[in-house]
Amino acid sequence: MRWLTQNVEQGACAVAVPEAEQCAEGTACAHGARAAHRRAVAAFLARRDELAGGHGVPAALAHSPVASRQWVSDELAQSARTVAVRDRAAGEEWTGRVWRGSLAAVGGGLVALLLGQAFTAIGAGWTAGRTRALLAAFLTAAVLLAAARAHRARGGLLAPLIGDDNRLSTSRTVAAAWLLFTGYALLLPAFARVAGAGPADLGLARGAGLLTVFALASVTAVAVRRLVLVRVLGRRLQKVRADRPRAADLLCDDGGRACLADVQYVLVSAAALVVAAAELAAAPGRLPALPWSPVVLVAVSTVVYLAGKGAEGGRPVILSVVRAREAGDLDAPIRVGDDIEIRGAGFVPPGAGGPDALTRLVVRVGPVHAHVPLVPVTGGFANPTDSVLTVPLPADVEPGRVEVSVVTAAGVETERVTVDIAD
Numbered sequence: 001m002r003w004l005t006q007n008v009e010q011g012a013c014a015v016a017v018p019e020a021e022q023c024a025e026g027t028a029c030a031h032g033a034r035a036a037h038r039r040a041v042a043a044f045l046a047r048r049d050e051l052a053g054g055h056g057v058p059a060a061l062a063h064s065p066v067a068s069r070q071w072v073s074d075e076l077a078q079s080a081r082t083v084a085v086r087d088r089a090a091g092e093e094w095t096g097r098v099w100r101g102s103l104a105a106v107g108g109g110l111v112a113l114l115l116g117q118a119f120t121a122i123g124a125g126w127t128a129g130r131t132r133a134l135l136a137a138f139l140t141a142a143v144l145l146a147a148a149r150a151h152r153a154r155g156g157l158l159a160p161l162i163g164d165d166n167r168l169s170t171s172r173t174v175a176a177a178w179l180l181f182t183g184y185a186l187l188l189p190a191f192a193r194v195a196g197a198g199p200a201d202l203g204l205a206r207g208a209g210l211l212t213v214f215a216l217a218s219v220t221a222v223a224v225r226r227l228v229l230v231r232v233l234g235r236r237l238q239k240v241r242a243d244r245p246r247a248a249d250l251l252c253d254d255g256g257r258a259c260l261a262d263v264q265y266v267l268v269s270a271a272a273l274v275v276a277a278a279e280l281a282a283a284p285g286r287l288p289a290l291p292w293s294p295v296v297l298v299a300v301s302t303v304v305y306l307a308g309k310g311a312e313g314g315r316p317v318i319l320s321v322v323r324a325r326e327a328g329d330l331d332a333p334i335r336v337g338d339d340i341e342i343r344g345a346g347f348v349p350p351g352a353g354g355p356d357a358l359t360r361l362v363v364r365v366g367p368v369h370a371h372v373p374l375v376p377v378t379g380g381f382a383n384p385t386d387s388v389l390t391v392p393l394p395a396d397v398e399p400g401r402v403e404v405s406v407v408t409a410a411g412v413e414t415e416r417v418t419v420d421i422a423d
Helices: 002-021 028-052 065-120 128-150 156-161 170-194 204-233 260-282 292-311
Strands: 317-323 339-345 362-365 368-371 375-377 380-383 388-392 400-407 417-421
Touching (some): 028 065, 028 375, 156 170, 170 204, 170 260, 204 260, 317 400, 317 417, 362 388, 380 388
Antiparallel strands (some): 317 339, 339 388, 375 380
């Protein structure tokens, strides 16, 4: 295992050094982290497929299936830890790039608004309303840039949108979008009032729809965070920390699969935001009169989203424990030294399908904690899976009645099941 880790590290450094030499001061480590991560992943995948084909196992272990399987599992586990270390380093570098990208995004938005105002003013002429729109945009941008700088170590503007599991939060993102729009919509009539352009129309009758949607989005963000926390502490939901946030987190579950509740919530909220923006553009000196039909649609979408959050996940459960039988074996009771097959559900929670997370899967057999061996196949792993685990009975387990439970990568333990082990 040591020689594989050394080869991975040497390969990573070989690519990182030339890239670092071309960088400006302060960015060499960033390129080196990305290069090292790419090389570590490539080395792990090549090693996994090699071992899956039966190659690379020491000849001294080839005569013992149990020993060779354990050696292969330990080899892959060590390589997976190397990939995880490189991934964390690349994730730290990614937050720095996002912080710099947030500056470019805010600046680009201001330039786009300025150009749009300039082009639309051709023929119609420049108005005081256009000036107020630019002033409101610059003030909003200044607040955003100050917040981004204060949280530059956590991704700049993305910092408030990242959940406790290091993923982009759908509810926080939607609430932040409505917060920015509502704040900008309030600045326009306020500037008009200061400039003496007339009374600012900030009445509740006109802005009731916008304020209702903003309240729904804000309450939903708080409620989802509380709901997830309560379910995690109650061991009814398994959460595995992500390596870094991704844009797909807004529409997908922790496992990367598209989630209908999240998709409809984002799409409906975005559509309602477009309607509100159109109303604001038509009358920039007043709060946008958001029609009640999109408000009701957002309310229904919010209920569906909250219901989906309350229904997702669940505790891992053991349904049965049987003796693992290979072709040609006779039927027999479970004895010390045999492999047991644990059947159930929820052993690999969403987001824990990576090799490093799979190495943290543990089976508690009596007083002994046995790590589940990794069994590679081309393109993945045959063991462990979400519904079946195969693990050898530890030699320290005494015959008799013992309790078996599974501890997942999220730290959640199943209920204990009693198994009879024969002499």
